[in-house]
Amino acid sequence: MTAGGTIGRLKQRQEFLAAARGRKAGGASLGLQGLRRPDGAEPSASAVRLGFTCSKKVGNAVARNRARRRLKAAACEVAPALGLSGCDYVLIGRTLTIDYPFDALKRDLGRAFVEVNGKLAGRGR
Secondary structure, three states: OOOOOOEEOOOOOOHHHHHOOOOEOOOOEEEEEEEOOOOOOOOOOOEEEEEEEEEEHHHHHHHHHHHHHHHHHHHHHHHHHHHHHHEEEEEEEOOOOOOHHHHHHHHHHHHHHHHHHHHHOOOOO
C-alpha cells in the first residue's frame, strides 16, 4: 500500500489547511501532518503528495529556506518507501531542522511517517 509511484507537491493553501485537520506526528526536529484524500479527488489520486513549510519562529528567510531544503532532501529518500498512496503530507520545519544531523533527520521523518500512517489506517490513537 505504499506509493512506489509518483510524488506530487502541495502548493495551494487549502491543501495545507486540509492536511492540518488530519493526523499528526513529529518531534523536536520536524513535524508531519497527514490526510487521506477522498476517493476521486483528482486524476492522480494514487500519488503521494508532499508540502513543506516553516514558520517565522524558525528564523530569517535564509534559515527557513535551509530547513525546507533539508526536509525536501530527506523526504526524497524516505517518502517513496513510506508514503501511503492517496495521501497528502505536510512536513513542518523546526529550529532544530537546520543543524540536525541528516541521518537523524531521516530517521525521525521515517518514524513520523510510520506513526501517521498507523493513525491513518486506524491503528493507534
